[in-house]
Amino acid sequence: MNAILYNSDTSSTDTEEVFEEAKQIIENNSNTTFEKVPKKKHTKGIVITICILVFLLILGILSTIFALLNVNSDKIISGISILGIDVSGLTQEEANTKVSENLNSRLETNLVFSHNGTLYNVLPSQLECSYDITKAVNEAYSCGRNGNIFENNFDILNTLINKVDINVDFSYSTDLYDSVVSQMNTNFEDGLKQSSYTIDGNNLIITSGKAGNVIKSEELRNSIVDKLTSVDYNTDSIEVPVEEVQPDGIDIDKIHSEIYKEATDAYYTTDPYAVYPSSNGLDFDISIDEAKQMVSTPQDTYTIPLKTLYPDVTTNEIGREAFPDLLATYSTSYASSNANRSTNIALAASKINGTVLMPGEEFSFNGTVGKRTAAAGFKTATVYSNGQVTTDYGGGICQVSSTLYNSVLRANLEITNRVNHTFTVGYVPIGLDATVSWGAPDFKFKNSRSYPVKIVATTSNKRLTISVYGLKEDVEYEVELVSYRTGTVPYSTVYTTDSSLAKGQTRVVQSGSNGATSVAYKILKLNGKEVSRTLLSKDRYSPHNQIIARGN
Numbered sequence: 001m002n003a004i005l006y007n008s009d010t011s012s013t014d015t016e017e018v019f020e021e022a023k024q025i026i027e028n029n030s031n032t033t034f035e036k037v038p039k040k041k042h043t044k045g046i047v048i049t050i051c052i053l054v055f056l057l058i059l060g061i062l063s064t065i066f067a068l069l070n071v072n073s074d075k076i077i078s079g080i081s082i083l084g085i086d087v088s089g090l091t092q093e094e095a096n097t098k099v100s101e102n103l104n105s106r107l108e109t110n111l112v113f114s115h116n117g118t119l120y121n122v123l124p125s126q127l128e129c130s131y132d133i134t135k136a137v138n139e140a141y142s143c144g145r146n147g148n149i150f151e152n153n154f155d156i157l158n159t160l161i162n163k164v165d166i167n168v169d170f171s172y173s174t175d176l177y178d179s180v181v182s183q184m185n186t187n188f189e190d191g192l193k194q195s196s197y198t199i200d201g202n203n204l205i206i207t208s209g210k211a212g213n214v215i216k217s218e219e220l221r222n223s224i225v226d227k228l229t230s231v232d233y234n235t236d237s238i239e240v241p242v243e244e245v246q247p248d249g250i251d252i253d254k255i256h257s258e259i260y261k262e263a264t265d266a267y268y269t270t271d272p273y274a275v276y277p278s279s280n281g282l283d284f285d286i287s288i289d290e291a292k293q294m295v296s297t298p299q300d301t302y303t304i305p306l307k308t309l310y311p312d313v314t315t316n317e318i319g320r321e322a323f324p325d326l327l328a329t330y331s332t333s334y335a336s337s338n339a340n341r342s343t344n345i346a347l348a349a350s351k352i353n354g355t356v357l358m359p360g361e362e363f364s365f366n367g368t369v370g371k372r373t374a375a376a377g378f379k380t381a382t383v384y385s386n387g388q389v390t391t392d393y394g395g396g397i398c399q400v401s402s403t404l405y406n407s408v409l410r411a412n413l414e415i416t417n418r419v420n421h422t423f424t425v426g427y428v429p430i431g432l433d434a435t436v437s438w439g440a441p442d443f444k445f446k447n448s449r450s451y452p453v454k455i456v457a458t459t460s461n462k463r464l465t466i467s468v469y470g471l472k473e474d475v476e477y478e479v480e481l482v483s484y485r486t487g488t489v490p491y492s493t494v495y496t497t498d499s500s501l502a503k504g505q506t507r508v509v510q511s512g513s514n515g516a517t518s519v520a521y522k523i524l525k526l527n528g529k530e531v532s533r534t535l536l537s538k539d540r541y542s543p544h545n546q547i548i549a550r551g552n
Helices: 013-029 042-071 092-107 133-142 149-162 174-187 217-228 252-259 288-295 339-352 365-369 398-410
Strands: 004-007 034-037 080-082 111-115 118-122 164-166 196-200 203-207 212-215 242-245 267-270 273-276 281-284 301-309 325-333 362-364 380-385 388-393 414-417 444-446 453-460 463-470 478-489 493-497 506-510 515-526 529-541 546-550
Touching: 080 133, 092 133, 111 217, 118 174, 133 164, 149 164, 174 212, 174 217, 196 252, 203 252, 252 288, 288 301, 325 398, 339 365, 339 380, 339 398, 339 453, 339 463, 362 365, 365 398, 398 414, 398 453, 398 463, 398 478, 478 529
Parallel strands: 080 164, 493 546
Antiparallel strands: 111 118, 196 203, 203 301, 212 242, 267 273, 281 301, 325 463, 362 444, 380 388, 414 444, 453 463, 478 515, 506 546, 515 529
16 A cells, blocks of 8 residues: 655644544555655755856856957957967967967977987978967967857857967978988988999999998978977977998899980981081990899999990091081191191190080080190100290190181180180280190180081191181171280299309300280171171280300
8 A cells, every 4th residue: 555645844733633633544444654854954955056157147147248349349259379479468460479489499499319329400490390370379268269169168168267278380391301311311320221333434343231220310300390389399309210221232134225225326407407416326335144143242342344335427427427517727837847746736736626515515624635645645845844945745726726717716616714825826816825734724615506506627838727616606797806905914033043154154945035015806796797706815925035144
């Protein structure tokens, strides 16, 4: 039988007596029992509930007002930082300036890497590192502004209580990073050394590789990014993570493919006009199998002989028809020269004869003629050396370089290096000479025209003629050379002692002659009218001092 509950709050005595009588009647006639319900204590709970509701209401009203005020504010809310840099209460512009100054200082400070006691410095700017500060500042400014009023209230309270730090997007050049890592690997004293090769004359020298340490690129990359994006930034050095790596084996097939070059024949076309120069080739002078067998035995270096492959038709052999137009010619006489000097002139002329220069290519007299030695066929003859008249191998070839100078000037080619003689010479006008000497002055010029040119040098009846052939330009200038003396350099008298002479007796060892100063111009004309005048040089020629010997 269910219990019948009644409320015990009734205070009337009569009511209690009635209930007691009813209780006895019911209990006597049934199984029903009565239990007294304790009196509930509602008052305390109601008070607490009301207090909480009032607090929340006040808090909601205040936060709502604050949120509405924040929406209309241009300041970042409290509790926001960017990589640990507090930006609370700042405008976006102020925050951008503050964060930029802080982070840019990181980019201007060397990253220091350490390996085996050696330090390596790299500026982050070398890696094109950068921070997306604008994005981070925008994110900071958006806090408490992005959602509805309730979401904004939550963000505002959350940042105020828990604080919020915003990361900054960071970027860098992977190519530049790889380049820096490669350079550091190269500089490691204990680094990996791959096999390498060089060409020395007619030999290919292969150097074996050596095991060594290489950088663990990904680990180092992470260390750099972590350092530059850390809230607790510091300038401590970064220990470079490395691992030992074995070198690759020597790949003979690869080396051969890199050094092998076929010889190409020279040829030309007329429509369109073009000259294609010849070139020498290069190859192993042993078979590839023999080379592989050679490097199969471990050793530090290996030497593989090389051979030059020559074309069947060289550029100099193309023929005059490939250079249809005579651009300039100049001749000098060496009739007064002795046999040795004449031999040197003819030999030097033969060495430059047939030289073809492609557009933009530079000619070097010393590089073409080579060292003047007896083995090369040169004879001893009078030369100027260190301001003195003496004899040496190759005496007389300055007449060849000076004749060539006058010819290429008239062909309107660009002179890149020219030096005048110490003393005046008689085979070309003053100011239009060009001296040469092995290991010292060189005469150089460049083919500054649009088409190839060919140098033709001949000697006949003690007359040297050098001509320049090619193809005339659409606008071809007439070239006139003008040079003249501008002054005199007086000679001095130098006395020497001659014990074979009596005291007071004198003898003229060398007669004196004055030197000179000069100026030279190149004049360009079109249809007979001068269009330009260019200063070629202002030169000084030393005098021949008079030398007198006297007895003592």
